[in-house]
Amino acid sequence: MLHELHCSHAQHYTKNDIEYFQLLESFGNHRSDADSPAFRKAVGKGFRGIGAFTELDGNELFVRWVLDGSPADRAGLKVGDEIVEVFGVNKEGLRCLASPNASSVTMHVRRSRQVQQWTEVQIRPIRRKASAWFYNAASKSAKVFERAGRRIGYLHLWSSCGDEYEDLLREQIGRGILQDTDALLLDLRGLVGGASPYLLNVFCPSAPMLEYTYRDGSQERLDFQWRKPVAFLINEYTRSGNEVLAHGIKKYGIGELVGTPSAGAVLAGRPYLLPDGSVLYLPIADVSVDGQRLEGNPVQPTIPTDFVLPYANGHDGQLERGLDLLSKPNTLS
Numbered sequence: 001m002l003h004e005l006h007c008s009h010a011q012h013y014t015k016n017d018i019e020y021f022q023l024l025e026s027f028g029n030h031r032s033d034a035d036s037p038a039f040r041k042a043v044g045k046g047f048r049g050i051g052a053f054t055e056l057d058g059n060e061l062f063v064r065w066v067l068d069g070s071p072a073d074r075a076g077l078k079v080g081d082e083i084v085e086v087f088g089v090n091k092e093g094l095r096c097l098a099s100p101n102a103s104s105v106t107m108h109v110r111r112s113r114q115v116q117q118w119t120e121v122q123i124r125p126i127r128r129k130a131s132a133w134f135y136n137a138a139s140k141s142a143k144v145f146e147r148a149g150r151r152i153g154y155l156h157l158w159s160s161c162g163d164e165y166e167d168l169l170r171e172q173i174g175r176g177i178l179q180d181t182d183a184l185l186l187d188l189r190g191l192v193g194g195a196s197p198y199l200l201n202v203f204c205p206s207a208p209m210l211e212y213t214y215r216d217g218s219q220e221r222l223d224f225q226w227r228k229p230v231a232f233l234i235n236e237y238t239r240s241g242n243e244v245l246a247h248g249i250k251k252y253g254i255g256e257l258v259g260t261p262s263a264g265a266v267l268a269g270r271p272y273l274l275p276d277g278s279v280l281y282l283p284i285a286d287v288s289v290d291g292q293r294l295e296g297n298p299v300q301p302t303i304p305t306d307f308v309l310p311y312a313n314g315h316d317g318q319l320e321r322g323l324d325l326l327s328k329p330n331t332l333s
Contacts, residue, residue, distance in 0.1 A: 080312025
């Protein structure tokens with residue numbers, strides 16, 4: 001029935017969906033109306049799962065995302081694994097691999113269409129707030145790639161819902177492992193949108209840079225702006241607030257957009273807690289960005305790059321294309 005509305009931000013979620021918890025957490029923490037106590041009570045201790053998400057390709061189910069640092073990541077589950085069998089996961093929760101009750105999850109996966117033998121992966125699920133799932137994964141995703149003698153920093157914004165993600169990006173730039181890299185690849189292929197357009201202020205080069213000289217002669221530079229080459233990854237999971245970022249990146253020439261078109265899902269929504277404990281998420285306002293309606297009009301990448309899911313064995317062609325782009329000498333001039 002909801003699909004007949006022909007708009008985004010019209011979804012029905014249960015406690016088998018991590019979005020259920022993310023929505024109620026976000027709205028419960030930022031609203032002062034009568035709904036907030038009910039939202040917080042429904043959230044409880046949060047989502048219990050393994051930190052991986054699936055996608056159907058025809059009749060076959062594949063691992064589409066593995067959150068950095070999650071139990072699934074530590075157990076060696078890979079993007080592109082075909083799920084042959086899974087034990088310890090609710091059938092209704094296969095998309096988010098929810099595991100409300102089982103003490104362990106056992107998965108039989110195939111990593112090649114040509115090889116019939118499956119691999120067994122055993123994972124111990126955990127429970128945490130949805131916001132903690134995504135923030136922890138974003139923090140753990142920060143890394144440095146070496147390409148053609150250059151150091152390219154990478155950060156995956158699995159969610160951008162809240163100021164803490166801009167703070168995380170600035171901290172990694174100013175004091176973290178991204179500080180001394182030659183270029184930055186920011187991954188906007190998130191599972192949750194909500195980004196503020198002001199996050200793009202991180203890439204404004206005209207902000208002052210501070211350098212401290214202490215009494216002992218030592219010096220410290222504090223620069224929480226990114227002033228070097230940057231590129232961004234987008235795809236059909238880039239939605240809502242992240243699409244607003246992608247639009248601004250493209251319009252103002254901040255960096256290249258590598259990947260596939262975004263979701264075309266830019267409306268303002270609100271969750272409604274139903275009597276059975278499920279959540280109905282409905283649009284409450286249309287949104288235009290710089291006078292342009294992005295709902296139904298995906299942001300197009302500047303460097304189109306496909307991603308092939310089945311049996312990817314962890315290979316990410318969009319990521320590799322972004323790294324290749326930033327490794328070119330002319331990109332860093």
